[in-house]
Amino acid sequence: MSDETKKIKVVDSHTAGEPTRVVVEGLPEADVAGPVAWRDFLSEEHDWLRTAVACEPRGHEAMVGAYLLEPTRADCVAGVVFFNNVGYLHGCLHGTIGLTVTLAHLGRLSNGDNRIETPTGIVTVRPPEDGWVEVQNVRSWRYAEAVSVEVPEWGVVHGDVAWGGNWFFLIEAPDTIEVNFENLPQLTDFTCAVRDALNANGITGAAKGEIDHIEVFGPPADNQADSKNFVLCPGREYDRSPCGTGTSAKLACLHASGKLQPGQIWRQAGILNTLFEGSVEEVPEGGVIPTVKGRAFVTAQAELYIQPSDPFAYGIVYSP
16 A cells, blocks of 8 residues: 555444444644634645545445534534535534534543534534434524425425525425335435526525525324425435434424424434434524434444545546
8 A cells, every 4th residue: 555545534323324424533734723614624625535535436425424623612522514425514413413423432522511513503412322312403593484486397386494504495295296215216306406496596595595405394104203304415315314404494494483382392204214303492583492313323433545546536526
């Protein structure tokens, strides 16, 4: 193996079926601090690391990555930047749950509350209990209700725009599509068409934030859940879990409509029928602080090799 080979140490996990790969060693040296500064630095100067970790042949389209950072605040145990095969994420709660079981695996959590710095703000977690982790998210809110958009081949679609750590367009499933695993191709085509229509019509979140997640809801498979969703993530992949930031956005919309009271539990199933549980606290500035609970498992600890002679050293990157 060449002396120029780069070595990246990672810990893999899955949260309710959705993978998280945490980079624990191998970041380039940099005179930057904090998740936002690190995200900008890596995006502008070292995006090869994202593609090498998340894309084939080491990763895949559903892979979500997390760079583990040293915290800048004394009251935090870590910082994190999340990414996937197409770019960087604002927040990621399934990834935060995966990061939490990874930190526990590494012996880096204390009893009680542990605070983590993210690009969207501080989130709080507690040590996992049999893999179950509660995350107190950043403030979430409904930005716009019953927004209409003309979607080619699908007609007029109505949905809410909400922030849960990412921008979401939340839709009740049309009569022609049942939210179940067998309908993945149709659900993917529909949600991609909705996202394209939102972009084409200039429909955004606050401060022109791009709505890059589309969430479709239908009835649950059984009485273990209150709802079942399909979530299109940036790119063309779907969330295997019920989506933590998407659940936060849903909780914010339910609360805004008077359908969810503080402390009341909402059970959100994902496309694989795995569950997240959520509740909210009201905040004076409006919106809510969601708490989302999900279960994760560490699946691997590995060292990735990036060799100069490898034609796919920095991943296989598909261009549209």
